[in-house]
Amino acid sequence: MKEILSVNDLRKIYHTPKQEIFAVDNFSFRVFDGDFISIVGPSGCGKSTILSILVGIEEKSSGKIEIADNIKIGYMPQDDALFEWLNVLDNCLLPLKIKHVLTKERKEYVIKLLKKYGLGSFLNSYPQNLSGGMRQRVSLIRILATNPDVIFVDEPFSALDYQSRLILSDDVYRIIKNEGKSAVMVTHSIEEAVTMSDTVIVLSKRPCTIKKIIQIKRKENKLPTENRKDENYGYYYDMIWKELDLHD
Ligand SMILES: Nc1ncnc2c1ncn2[C@@H]1O[C@H](COP(=O)(O)OP(=O)(O)OP(=O)(O)O)[C@@H](O)[C@H]1O
Numbered sequence: 001m002k003e004i005l006s007v008n009d010l011r012k013i014y015h016t017p018k019q020e021i022f023a024v025d026n027f028s029f030r031v032f033d034g035d036f037i038s039i040v041g042p043s044g045c046g047k048s049t050i051l052s053i054l055v056g057i058e059e060k061s062s063g064k065i066e067i068a069d070n071i072k073i074g075y076m077p078q079d080d081a082l083f084e085w086l087n088v089l090d091n092c093l094l095p096l097k098i099k100h101v102l103t104k105e106r107k108e109y110v111i112k113l114l115k116k117y118g119l120g121s122f123l124n125s126y127p128q129n130l131s132g133g134m135r136q137r138v139s140l141i142r143i144l145a146t147n148p149d150v151i152f153v154d155e156p157f158s159a160l161d162y163q164s165r166l167i168l169s170d171d172v173y174r175i176i177k178n179e180g181k182s183a184v185m186v187t188h189s190i191e192e193a194v195t196m197s198d199t200v201i202v203l204s205k206r207p208c209t210i211k212k213i214i215q216i217k218r219k220e221n222k223l224p225t226e227n228r229k230d231e232n233y234g235y236y237y238d239m240i241w242k243e244l245d246l247h248d
């Protein structure tokens with residue numbers, strides 16, 4: 001499989017007027033085409049920092065990040081960041097307009113995606129009239145509009161109730177797999193990590209370092225809600241739970 005991203009010995013120290021915050025230490029990983037990688041770790045350990053550096057919002061302090069030629073990165077922040085004054089279609093077209101790459105074909109592709117993923121009757125609706133899960137789907141389609149190869153997703157379901165999380169984890173998984181994208185997802189949820197990804201990276205407390213990398217093997221790859229019933233689910237859940245040592 002083709003390697004699309006490699007990170008070596010990433011380190012981040014924030015310098016604020018009052019103090020230095022050591023957020024990330026010795027973080028290395030690689031992403032191959034088609035991977036679905038989850039990053040789990042305790043609150044405040046530095047997960048979002050890692051994503052922000054990888055998508056270029058934040059500077060690294062040291063380390064090496066190599067992105068293969070012609071690889072495009074998409075970023076889905078924790079907050080869906082839809083513009084309330086733009087309808088669903090215009091929200092999705094905005095990144096293309098900003099980059100001056102909006103073509104008839106791209107627009108048709110976006111409309112096709114919106115229809116394919118249950119938003120066909122909402123093209124002219126405004127975000128405030130959508131459910132939380134629908135907003136997240138629009139947000140994901142907006143990212144797909146720019147045709148990224150790999151999508152970095154930060155806690156995509158955190159604002160949703162449990163049932164909506166389950167449904168949306170299936171939706172997000174299906175969209176990412178159907179459209180042939182690789183994904184790196186930060187999550188608090190061991191359940192989401194085990195049911196959605198092939199690889200789970202468990203981080204320590206701040207400054208986060210990698211405690212363990214776990215390859216998830218399933219009998220069959222299905223949707224996350226189905227993968228929950230896989231015979232190895234409990235085994236992986238317990239393994240990650242122990243590694244996370246949230247109690248001390
Ligand atoms: N821009 C910043 N300036 C200074 N410190 C920051 C900045 N962003 C994050 N931090 C600090 O870096 C540490 C790691 O933050 P980060 O948001 O990466 O953690 P996280 O694992 O994503 O947390 P959460 O689980 O709450 O989402 C925290 O102590 C945070 O306060």
Ligand SMILES: [Mg+2]
Nearest residue numbers: 047048049154
């Ligand atoms: Mg975070």
